[in-house]
Amino acid sequence: MKKIAIIFQDVGATLQLVPISQGFQGKNMDILNLCSKRCGPILESRGLRFTELLRRGNKADSLKEVHKQIVSFSPDIVLIGNSSQKNNLDQLVMEVSKSLDIPCCQFVDFWGEIRVSPPFPDAYITFDEIGYYSLTQRELTPVYCVDSPKHYEYCKLDLAALRSLFFMKFPFLKSKIITSVFLQSEIYLPGHLKTISNFVEKIKEKLQGRAHKLLIKSHPSYPEDLERLKVKLSALNIEFVDVSDIPIEEVFSVTRYAASCLSTCTIDFRYFCEYLGHEGIGIFLTFHPLISQWLDRLGLKNRKEQITLSKNFYFLENLDDFDLSRHTPLKGEGTLLQTQTILPVHQVYEVLKSFLIKRKERAEKPSLHLL
Known part of the structure; x- marks a missing residue:
């Protein structure tokens, strides 16, 4: 070759x-x-x-x-x-x-x-x-x-330095429980914006009175979807911080819950936790009927529990089941490198x-x- x-x-x-x-x-x-x-x-x-x-x-x-x-x-x-x-x-x-x-x-x-x-x-x-x-x-x-070649690069990162860089830009987010939502495209993923807005509304309900903040990062190719989501969240009186221009590793470093419909960011977050010993969990939002069809297409529904247990993420197929007390973030041990000879x-x-x-x-x- x-x-x-x-x-x-x-x-x-x-x-x-x-x-x-x-x-x-x-x-x-x-x-x-x-x-x-x-x-x-x-x-x-x-x-x-x-x-x-x-x-x-x-x-x-x-x-x-x-x-x-x-x-x-x-x-x-x-x-x-x-x-x-x-x-x-x-x-x-x-x-x-x-x-x-x-x-x-x-x-x-x-x-x-x-x-x-x-x-x-x-x-x-x-x-x-x-x-x-x-x-x-x-x-x-x-x-x-x-x-994964991409995720192996995480071993070169400094978790403390990433957090420091992030909080220099957003000092008011220190000591907050942070949920980060990663957007995609409504064009290629119908039901995507409805799913996100419903999830964010549920977070507000579940974390009422707690020191929680919501971050949203738009997809680099579809910034217009963030503008549409802003309208929906404004109507729900939900505030958030736009971190679209912040390096994703900095966002990961302060995130407790990383949520998306079908974004690779959720998978990336799992590896980030594993490599760097960060505490967090990724959530795939698949409760919308159009999006849940994806699980059927891949034949993964029957393996959902196994996947959930073996990875630092889970599939949220019923919004009413969302309970942070039942889904405690897992702390990666930072030992993933030991398996790669x-x-x-x-x-x-x-x-x-x-x-x-x-x-x-x-x-x-x-x-x-x-x-």
Whole structure:
């Protein structure tokens, strides 16, 4: 494996793929980093060279541009992330790779967004048992499980320093019980804003009289949803602090309860707690009928209790069941690193190399013909 093209379409997936691209730099490989406009600043901040692909007026023009880049570079393999948007860069690159018979692997950074219709990648890579279970149930393509490259970066953080930075900006939040809500998009997740506003209203009811504060962080690609939510919360006389411009690690460092509908932030928070010994719990808000269908689609409803016990988060499927006294935050022990004898980036490299070897062996295996 000498040449790899890595595709950066979605912000969440990009944060998984950036450490991979950085780690592959030292493996004597040629790397082509192709990214969407919104991911360019992230790659630039990490010191990565990249080519930004702008979306064309129609799919045909976009495919033509992607085809040009892939043919020119001629990679041995392509690594994409996953995104819920239609005709996104990940999907376009996968289609082009298929047409050129170039193997395409997908790093699934969130098990809530898995393609249900063709084209499918040649292999999946995921980072936890929930993702592995979800993908293997579909029996479509090979599935590999590695430790999380993105979350391994948390081991480099200083929890006390992060808290200090946050409280310098918001000194009035010291000594408060903080719930942080992470927004997504009503366009791609109908029922999302209704779910958030109902949950926030329930928090106000449950924590009445206690030293509690609500933080809300908008999705970088959908800031308009925060404006819509402001109208809803204003009508309910609910105050909150907008932390959309604050680094997410600082927000995590002061958060007791991290809530979202289906955001990767909830998963990120679990790893943050585990790596740094922070006390907190993540909450997936799945009580809205449209959102609860997601659990059915992944076949996870029957495993909800097991998932809840094995992770620092749980699924809130009935809003009336929300009781903070029954869901005490767990304090991570900061020992997750002890299980990783091989760094996550090296695990990904070995997976891709192994996949290519097996693919070559299958291609070279002579077919049997009946005479």
